[in-house]
Amino acid sequence: MADLEEQIEALWPRAGELGPDDADALAVVSEVIDLLDRGEVRVAEVDAARDTVVVHEWLKHAILLLFRLRAMETVELGPFEFADKLPLKHGFAAAGVRVVPGASARWGAYLGNGVICMPSYVNIGARVGAGTMVDTWATVGSCAQIGEDVHLSGGVGIGGVLEPAQAAPVVIEDEVLIGSRCMITQGARVGRGSVVGEGTILNPSIPVFDAETGEELGRGHVPPWSVAVQASRPRQFPGGEFFLPCVLVLRRLTEGQRHDKAQLNDVLRAHGVSV
Ligand SMILES: CC(C)(COP(=O)(O)OP(=O)(O)OC[C@H]1O[C@@H](n2cnc3c(N)ncnc32)[C@H](O)[C@@H]1OP(=O)(O)O)[C@@H](O)C(=O)NCCC(=O)NCCS
Structure with missing residues (x-):
């Protein structure tokens, strides 16, 4: 090595x-x-x-x-034509991965055993841990690191990062639920076991507040075992007061606890229903 x-x-x-x-x-x-x-x-x-x-x-x-x-290569599949430099990933059955038609993952992306890819996209260098669901229209950008037993809900955008080489990719730790249509980019991080509500924008410029104490917990990082949602904060500009996005930790889960809505997802998934 x-x-x-x-x-x-x-x-x-x-x-x-x-x-x-x-x-x-x-x-x-x-x-x-x-x-x-x-x-x-x-x-x-x-x-x-x-x-x-x-x-x-x-x-x-x-x-x-x-x-x-x-080099660029043209690939034809039925009525479709593609032109790209990189091949797609192969060997799903042997890896224990379910890939629904319309999903694609590039060669150089890792999908762990038990991963389910609904029609979605996983780019090169990304890593998706065992048992994770990549739901419909979710995109996992280059080099993003997704943990085990995570649920990336429909339309979630996980940003990719290739350059600069020292820039950290997005990290979603084990057992996280990312709600539909969240955008998590530029090396943001979601700690283990957390639930992030629909439509949350998280990047290293976005402050994360604790709803109980009002404390700013940091930027671009949702702490482990948190239930966090999209919120907004007032900010004064020369042109007046405007509201910028922030993330609010509504409450904390005890370590190992699954939020009841996350449990519901587990039940649906165990019965083969995509949520
Ligand atoms: C984040 C989430 C877990 C919060 O659920 P919860 O802990 O039960 O919180 P509640 O529903 O009790 O809401 C608490 C407060 O937060 C607000 N809130 C809930 N979800 C919110 C969201 N996504 N964005 C902003 N505010 C939200 C509620 O309006 C409520 O405000 P109130 O106290 O003034 O009434 C829930 O929104 C969720 O499960 N999101 C993910 C759903 C999803 O995408 N599933 C996968 C696809 S089906």
């Missing part, structure tokens, strides 16, 4: 000169993308001791190099 990392970091400064004729470079990069695809490496992870997100930049470099090294 260290050897692969060294090879990628040696290629990276030469990225501008590389192209589809560089077969040796493509072989090295493809090996790394296969590791991502199988979930043997990951672009980012939570360092539990320091409670921070650690980004493995060399893996992002590998993905960016891949775009340089692969």
Whole structure:
């Protein structure tokens, strides 16, 4: 692995000169993308001791190099035509993953055992943990890190981040429920077991307040075991008072507790109903 990392970091400064004729470079990069695809490496992870997100930049470099090294290709499927540089992911049955027609995941995305993809999109470098539901029209951006037993409800937009290489991707920790049509972007983070209400916008500029105390808990980070919803805060501008979005933690769950609405989702899902 260290050897692969060294090879990628040696290629990276030469990225501008590389192209589809560089077969040796493509072989090295493809090996790394296969590791991502199988979930043997990951672009980012939570360092539990320091409670921070650690980004493995060399893996992002590998993905960016891949775009340089692969040529455009036209693929036809019935009446559809696609033109892209990257192939799609394969081997779903062997991985124990259910992929409904209309869903697609790119090669280099990892989907854990028991993942269900309703018609949705999972981009390269993203990681979706075992037992997670990616519901209809949800998009999981490049390098986003989605935990186990998560529910990304219909239309959720999880932002991707490839550049700059040091930028942290979105991290959704285990057992989270993200309500329909939320937009979570730019390295925002949702802590384990939390429930985020429909239509919430979360990014590192958005303050998160505790409804009980009024305290600002931070920006772009919903703490673990919280029930959080979209709210707005007044802000004075030269032109008058306007309201900007914020996130409000309505209440805290005890560790391990499932919010009753999340439980309902579990029941529906166990019976094969997408919610
Ligand atoms: C976030 C959520 C869990 C809150 O549920 P809850 O803890 O039962 O909270 P309540 O319904 O008791 O609402 C508490 C307050 O928050 C408000 N609120 C509830 N959901 C809200 C939301 N999504 N955005 C903003 N405010 C919300 C309510 O109006 C209520 O205000 P009030 O006290 O003045 O009446 C719930 O909105 C939810 O389950 N969202 C996800 C649903 C979803 O997308 N499911 C997947 C697809 S089916």
